[in-house]
Amino acid sequence: MRTRTRLPTAYRVIATLLRPVLRVITKRDWHGMENLPAAGGCVVTPNHLSYFDPFVTALYLYDSGHPPYYLGKEAVFRIPVLGRLLRRADQIPVYRGTGQAADAFRAAVAAVQSGKTVVVYPEGTLTRDPASWPMTGKTGAARIALQTRAPVIPLAMWGPQEVLGTYQKKLRLWPRKTMHVHAGPPVNLADLYDRPLDASLLSEATDRIMDAITAQVEVLRGERAPAVRFDSRTMGVPETGNPNKERS
Numbered sequence: 001m002r003t004r005t006r007l008p009t010a011y012r013v014i015a016t017l018l019r020p021v022l023r024v025i026t027k028r029d030w031h032g033m034e035n036l037p038a039a040g041g042c043v044v045t046p047n048h049l050s051y052f053d054p055f056v057t058a059l060y061l062y063d064s065g066h067p068p069y070y071l072g073k074e075a076v077f078r079i080p081v082l083g084r085l086l087r088r089a090d091q092i093p094v095y096r097g098t099g100q101a102a103d104a105f106r107a108a109v110a111a112v113q114s115g116k117t118v119v120v121y122p123e124g125t126l127t128r129d130p131a132s133w134p135m136t137g138k139t140g141a142a143r144i145a146l147q148t149r150a151p152v153i154p155l156a157m158w159g160p161q162e163v164l165g166t167y168q169k170k171l172r173l174w175p176r177k178t179m180h181v182h183a184g185p186p187v188n189l190a191d192l193y194d195r196p197l198d199a200s201l202l203s204e205a206t207d208r209i210m211d212a213i214t215a216q217v218e219v220l221r222g223e224r225a226p227a228v229r230f231d232s233r234t235m236g237v238p239e240t241g242n243p244n245k246e247r248s
Contacts, residue, residue, distance in 0.1 A: 007067055010088035015062060022059045026163070027176050032183035032216075033064045037151050041112035044068065044183075045141045046155040047134045047213050048121045052164040056157060056179045057119060066117040071104055071140070092118075105143060112148045120144060122209055126166050128237050129230035134214045136231040142189075142205035149193055151186040152209055156216030167242045184216040 007015070036042065044066075046057050054070060061068040074093040077083040087093075092111065094104040111118050122137035129135055145152045159179040164171055187209050195201050214225045232239045 008089050010085045011067065011090065014085060014089055015067070018055065019059060019062065022055055025173050025176060026056070026059075026159075027178040028059075029159075029178050029180045030060055031181070033060075035183045035185050036061075036064055036066050036117075036153060037186075039115075040150065041115045041148065042066075042117055042151040042153055042186075043112060043141055043145050043148070044117055044119045044153045044155050045122050045187075045209050045213060046119065046157060047217055048123050048126050049132055049157065050126065050160040050164045050166055052160040053121075053157060054119075056160050056181060057155065060155075060179075060181045060183075061117055061119070068119045069111050069116050070119050071108055071121075105140070108140075108144050109147050112144060112150045118144065122206065122213070125240055127230070128232055128235070128243055129226075131226075132161060132166065133225045134210055134217060134229065136229045136233075137206040137210040139202040139206050141209055142202050143197075145187075145189055145209075146192060146197060146201070146205060152189065152212075153186055154184040154209065154212035154216055155181065156184065156213055156220050157181045158217065158220040180220045182216050182220055184212055187212045 044057070044061065046053060054072075058068050069090060069092060071092045071094050072086070074095045077086055077091075077093040090111070092104055092107045108118050108120070120141040122141040123135045124138040124140070127133065127135050141152065144150075157180060159177055162177040163173065189205055189208065192201055192205055210229065214229075218225055232243075237243045
């Protein structure tokens with residue numbers, strides 16, 4: 001546990017409203033908090049099972065003294081009231097496929113450099129793997145980590161999909177589900193820092209991050225992941241949106 005810096009008023013409002021609710025509706029099996037840095041910013045990289053994930057991640061990090069700052073889809077920031085709260089809580093909108101996409105990267109780098117805990121889902125979307133294992137990753141988390149040289153903490157979770165299934169809308173709150181969360185040791189990227197920042201380097205760093213996340217998920221699930229990660233591009237599955245809806 002580290003000393004929490006003063007948070008924006010909107011952030012404290014959101015935490016005050018959500019934290020007690022989340023603690024009532026879930027049970028928690030949490031491990032690995034000792035792997036979070038005692039000081040300074042970091043990049044936390046969770047696997048992505050459900051739209052309920054960010055709430056679980058937020059509770060885990062907030063209670064460990066690392067209030068999270070998210071990169072989130074710009075559409076969420078256009079929701080009345082909620083969008084305004086998120087902006088005032090210093091969360092970071094991501095404008096996919098536009099000229100503003102680089103703004104999110106710069107904002108994330110600045111946040112980490114200022115000592116904040118920035119959460120980046122390296123898969124970029126909910127997993128499309130049929131057995132819910134982590135997929136191939138995008139390079140955003142690696143870019144931020146290599147730019148800032150801050151610790152990258154792989155975060156594995158299992159359980160949020162029981163509350164809200166992948167791409168489903170129906171909440172299943174009762175009986176209470178256990179949220180299994182495990183933060184692993186920082187991913188070792190130190191030998192990559194002084195290499196040219198090209199596609200090969202980003203791919204190597206991203207693979208290391210995904211390997212670390214997958215290893216932690218294997219521990220939580222008590223089974224081995226597939227030898228080859230699911231890749232939407234090679235499997236002919238849309239990379240964004242609900243793939244089941246697209247197929248139908």
